[in-house]
Amino acid sequence: MSNPLLEEFKTPFQTPPFDKIKSEHFMPAIEEAIKEAKQEIEEITSQEKTPTFENTIEALEFSGKKLNSISSILFNLNSAETNEKIQAAARDASPILSEFGNDIWQNEALFKRVKAVHNQKDKLDLNQEQQMLMDKTYKSFVRNGADLNSVDKARFKEISKKLSQLTLTFGENVLAETNDFELVISDEKDLGGLPDSIKKQAASTAKSKGHEGKWVFTLQAPSFVPFMENADNRDLREKLYKAFMSKANKGDKHDNKDIIKEIVSLRSEMANLLGYGSYADYVLEERMAEGADKVQNFLSDLLNQSLPKAKEEVEEIKAFIKEEGDDIELQRWDWAYYSEKLKKKKYAIDDELLRPYFKLENVLDGVFQTAEKLYDIRFKEVKNIPVYHKEVTTYEVTDLEDKPIAIFYTDFHPREGKRGGAWMTTYRDQYRKDGEEVRPLVSNVCNFTPSSPDNPSLLTFNEVTTLFHEFGHALHAMLGNGQYGSLTGANVYWDFVELPSQIFENWCYEKECLDLFAKHYETGEKIPQEYIDKIKASSAYHEAYATVRQVSFAILDMAYFSLSKEQADNIDDVAAFEQKAMAPTELFPSVEGALMSTQFGHIFAGGYASGYYSYKWAEVLDADAFSLFKEKGIFNKEVAQSFKDNILSKGGSEHPMELYKRFRGREPKIEALLERAGLK
Template identity: 40%
Template structure:
């Protein structure tokens, strides 16, 4: 299966936009395709370094950008599946592939001859007649190869390669363990009375989950990636809430075959050793050096500035919750599994608002078409048409063709809404094909969520948090669709990690925008719009519970920084996960047991199996820009084509082809101010 006739991965797809022929791809096609792609890419790199001509932009940088086309196609096709539909067979391939991919990446990034040519072009940069994107490409390629270790001697490179390969295996193991333990810990309830407070649709989903697991007549509640769970806000049984949160918090730390504690501490040790090898004090220093933050100290300063007022707000919120409990017939001391439930009681008392009763107004199809898509059309002029003739990697994944205002094709958008045992937790965006003028490709982007799937025939009713997630992830999708660059290195969301969340956070602003909300927030049965007085209460309560929300996020961000700020000597000692977590949270003043971190270490996939190591701070860092941008839209008329065009052309459209803060200044006309963020999160005072 190493020729195009027998392996569909080895030839460009004939489908629209290069969509992979997923129905024709079998699991056994992947590894042979990767092997062929590795060899082809290696030959392309060797052809660059074998040239006798002096290095130029055209014969080195441009050829480097053209290289690896086959590998990119195969990798994006596979990793889309391995994250969203990881059958046991796909998991085995993923595990086998991890060290191979790491070794190949190092072979290219650490290639001495290639680095010498890139450096030669970089050193003559000021004398070259290059455009802005070309110049930035030289700067980025040189910096990235240097940061990866290309300037090290052969002995150090050998050690570095071994570390990288081991880390790739460990990250894969971490994710595999987490997926398995998350599935194992799905909570089984014998009686519907134990789930009192859930809607008919939620009960239907739990019954269907049980039936799918061979437990007819029972109810199974699957776990979310983060610590909490949406059902904690409505379950009337305190014992049911406790069971659900206990299961969530115990993931991958139970001393069984899926325990991640030794895995993550080895990851921490190896990352610290790699940082030292590359000349940095810590992994956090290594990561932030090439981000907009610049240093761990800048990150720590922001997190500490926000932590004290957030913790104080959370304590005030806790007192309000305890007052509600104390007034009940059988008072008790509130615990973490009670917070969401009593928060809704306080919200109801303070704002006369029950958010859990809003789900009939958030039917998924209407939110998507009349909310998410409509806002994008109003801002950017784009339109969406479902392509039922095109099949993605799973029957639940829907394909939409996206067109420009003049009818010309832009790309494809794929939405995979529902949770399943083969899908990793959380929500994310990825690209199957990235736009590039050099390669003549148009984008195909995917949004994945984990919404419980109701029984056949029942509508999918979203929580307000799930509505937010849908708008958020679509902001990433817009970034991937709109970025228009020459070189694939800058395509789509290929920007600094602590900038990548900015466009997605901005897209959340349209959730409550009057023209958008009036179209999508309509009752699933009657079609009546969400009452105006409810909308007003939602706006009034936007800052409500921000003490909790900010604290749980900051606690997780601080855990990430704590793990990745240790030096190699400290990392080489025995690291006790529970002790380090407790010490870290005490250090920043977020050690309130009623407000646990959004992620604890053993299920912190963002940083131990994803791309956010030492970078989980990115969400709040980007939110400074986001809040400032929302203020700009409000000042300039909101949902208009002119505003959308400015945002698209000056920010989304540049992809990674220029410094992101420079792009922001071009859009905003100045640096971002932090005050809008402080106001939004109730931290201004």
């Protein structure tokens, strides 16, 4: 059978031919691409020429391109548009790819050549990017077991293979639990407090799920969050909250607790094999933070800055509940509801007031205009590029002289085949080879409020900031300007990767930016100045509480992965472990059955293990960096060009602190973040 994954992509810009790809194509294509990649490695190791940067380091960098392409298509589909066949292909492919990766990293002949080049690096005439590739390649071999003895190498391979399967299963379980739950409401009086737009959306969801004439709420964020913020029925809020927080913690086939124990144990063992005391030590060696102590101190400092104010915010809500005449003890399923009510009272603003000004298409246009004003790039929708789902839209990105920059995919609404959350991904990174410029294929995937029969997709302000955030990641990938794909775009230290995304959120709060796109979807009226003032005034509302919550997740992450091997092997009770780790941050009574760990995909199914702190770390960077834009003008060309040249286009070609200092003129300071968050 012909296999489109193995053929040249005869599509515009060599984009994946999604219209021709079937799930049964993946395994044969991966197996064939592995053979081809192995042959490329054989050509490097079998040559008689003395090892050089070009014939070894560069040759390795450019090997396996077909395999990388096929793998990215499979695993991106498994996140954005999966089904049982795609999941099966991902499960089958993961251990094979892991084994292939280990075969490369532990190839003695290949490592010997890499080591030979690395040993003479000071004598080579390498530019900064080549030096970084040299060092990164050598370190990758060592960090993947190349220096281990044969017994430890074999064990390292076993661990890698097993981890690839476990992390995949963890994510599948969370997705299954998310999809399995439905809160079906038959009596309209149980919808009290909910805005009409949310009720209409719930009716539309009910119809699509075979509950005609009823209302259905799910654990997807566009359904869950508005219900928790607005529903007067406290019993139903409790039911929905407990369903959300007990995902993969029910002792059934989708339970993730044993998987967590195994992942923590195996990662700890892997780190020990390589000579590290913990998995966190292993990970943080290649981060801006450099070590676990620095991360722990950073989190402790933030917690000390925010916890007293967060406790005040909780007491304020308790007082407000009494003021409202409600005789209840504040529980977790009450927080969003009363917090939203008090916010309306304090600032006379809420999601429903703002939604009409944030029609999705207008917001996206605003994102594009912002990027054009800052970085001189344009976006044009194109319809001749194959897509994996009818809701996906594609854009050609060019500079002002129509020179190609990237292809951009957008996929904005929840569906059963898509995991929750929002993310940026690439199908191809930017690189240069043999004089040819290869531009990136970039995608933003989100789960925003969909349209209903009566309304277009109208976003909450939080969804607006999410769109700007993910687009910031996309800009990082689009504007890559380097020679090596492994060093361009978002291929940077993990605690630097959130700077381009988080800084871009800042424009959402500025009138000069909002005036570009925030227009009433029916009247075309610009968002009133008083609403902008309220958005800014309320921007630090309960920010201390939000900071404590974020820090609590980072503390839990570090608790798991700072363990010694003996400690990692002796986690008897995941719930008890979590409760102890997060105790210093707790602001509410515990809820039986509620567990963050079993649904914490960032650290157990994604790349954030020992790295969740990076969200807050990057907030320090983004607040400090944006303060320069505020000082000079949010669309100041000189500042924007400097950010583009020193941050966005450089990728991971230099150490991030050096790049940041080149942009800012100094190292980052925390003051701008504390001031923005109202914690100073």
